[in-house]
Amino acid sequence: MKVHIIGGGNLGVSIALGLSKFTTENQITITRRNTSSILYLEKLGTTVSTNNTHLIQEADIIILTIKPYQVDTVLSEIVPAFSNKVIASAVSGLSIENLQSKIGDSNTAVRIMPNIAAQFGASATCIAFQEQNKDKAQVVVSLFQTLGTAPIIDEKLMDAATVLAASGTAFALRYIRASMQAGIEIGFDWQTALSISAQTVKGAAEMLLEEKVHPEQLIDRVTTPQGCTIAGLNEMEMHGFSSSLIRGIKTSLKQIKG
């Protein structure tokens, strides 16, 4: 398949890297106004261009990874150059209805919300589309299944998916950083503390995904009565650990909704 990624920034590059690593059958093109910092992608077989319309009519999927304020300029440039395309937009806050009205009826709007772990085949890419476009959207679902999980969600949850799945990467990394900082305070050098903290989070996540149980069931296996774990957890909760995270996620959501 021919995949055109418009917007070679943080997200666009992570998708291009993931596709070049985890798929063999795709031809990837990525565009950006100044390409000097992403020319290395060409060594991996990706075409890098400053021209958003270069061979775009041949694309099977066009992925938009530009900022919301760049949408009108980019679409007014590219839409006249193609028809009958599936446009998968990762632009936060841009509704399917709004995108569909900008790309015209011959094209199909699909909303995607990947995260930068797409680069490692570990994104949780939430996908939404209109029911009548189910068949055409399948190509997007299949593509993102190669880069991690790709749950189909109701569009009304897309903003929530943005903060849980995309911003969530930053939230998880901040947990790891805090854990690592504590690790340094209790005796490790930062590299050792970081690798222990990151692997511990990875292990916890793998158990949850494999066993499909509520986290508290696994926590119960770790918290020895009168032990150190429950003492630490209770101290964290006393200082608002869970409520701080919940408040942060809800604040992120308010920021998107405006």
Ligand SMILES: NC(=O)C1=CN([C@@H]2O[C@H](COP(=O)(O)OP(=O)(O)OC[C@H]3O[C@@H](n4cnc5c(N)ncnc54)[C@H](O)[C@@H]3O)[C@@H](O)[C@H]2O)C=CC1
């Ligand atoms: N960074 C992330 O983790 C995630 C970002 N998103 C969304 O994806 C979009 C992009 O985010 P980032 O990659 O972080 O932003 P970014 O600023 O890193 O990337 C945007 C890229 O578009 C390029 N660009 C600007 N005008 C262009 C034009 N006319 N033609 C071609 N390329 C052009 C810029 O040079 C830049 O490289 C945003 O809408 C964001 O909300 C969604 C999920 C995760």
Ligand SMILES: O=C(O)[C@@H]1CCC=N1
């Ligand atoms: O912070 C942002 O606005 C974008 C959307 C989710 C991740 N990055």
